[in-house]
Amino acid sequence: MTEAAVAIEALVQRRAHFELGPVELAIPAGYVTAIVGPNGSGKSSLFRLMLGLARPDAGRVSLLGRRVGDGDDTAYKTRIGYVPEEAIDLEDKISGDQKAAFVRPWYPGWDVNYYRELLRRFEIDAGLKLGKMSKGMRRKYDLSLAMAHHPDLLLLDEPSSGLDPIAWKTMIDVLHRYMERGDRTIVMASHIVDEVRRLADYIVFVVHGRVLGMYEKDALLESWQTMYVDDAGRSTDWKAMPGLRGFEAAGGTTYRIVTDSAHAAERWLAEAGATLVSKQKLELDDILIHLTEHARGVM
């Protein structure tokens, strides 16, 4: 894995009814990493801690090689674009263009042509007051603003929340193009499986404030499979099968099995003398449901 765009070490945040961490995470530069997990699992909290918008009780975060909260934040903040989960109400009375004029001096890389191009693609009139924009319009405006200085690192907290299907496709295209250069990084929280499938290279799975794993998406999709197997009544010890995640009788001497280690499972079946009747990859949402249920069971 290449250099970490986001490095998190022993990060802890304690609240009255919720504890995040300890989190250890190295998010690679040059890729899209999706942070997924159930409602209230701590994704937005993690984003706020990453950006120094909330203080941790313990631990450290570094963005683009610079420690967050270490005095001079401008060195990395000018290289970052952030879209928070909720728009900021305090800005409701100013127009999109007024906000752009306000933030523009902070960013040496500000590109007014690209800003206008994004607004045009998203069909946003930035002369409108931010408070008068619909939720989806505001989201598209916020995304355009966050990208207008060509950031090296884009942090997106549920970027497609409120977008209609056409705007959603535009967003996917805009983000794909952003990644084309090869050295940029996106970290995004998302509940939209299709978005994760289309954009993410890595998936970080968060449940109850804990990072339960970081997975390479293609490997994840390759290794989780449903298999129909027939052991011809041999009383096979299925519990010994590598990566067993689900098991049920499927009639006669046939069983339906879910494994998260397909290759090892196939080898094991051959050694056990069982016949692999058919196999099918799981959809990403089914994998995430399995992981969530498993996590709830062990926590």
Ligand SMILES: Nc1ncnc2c1ncn2[C@@H]1O[C@H](COP(=O)(O)OP(=O)(O)OP(=O)(O)O)[C@@H](O)[C@H]1O
């Ligand atoms: N300002 C706050 N003060 C105290 N607790 C908070 C605060 N913000 C969030 N929490 C709590 O922290 C936990 C995690 O919330 P967070 O918003 O990080 O989850 P999330 O994974 O982003 O959820 P969702 O998918 O619903 O957006 C929740 O239990 C929430 O109640």
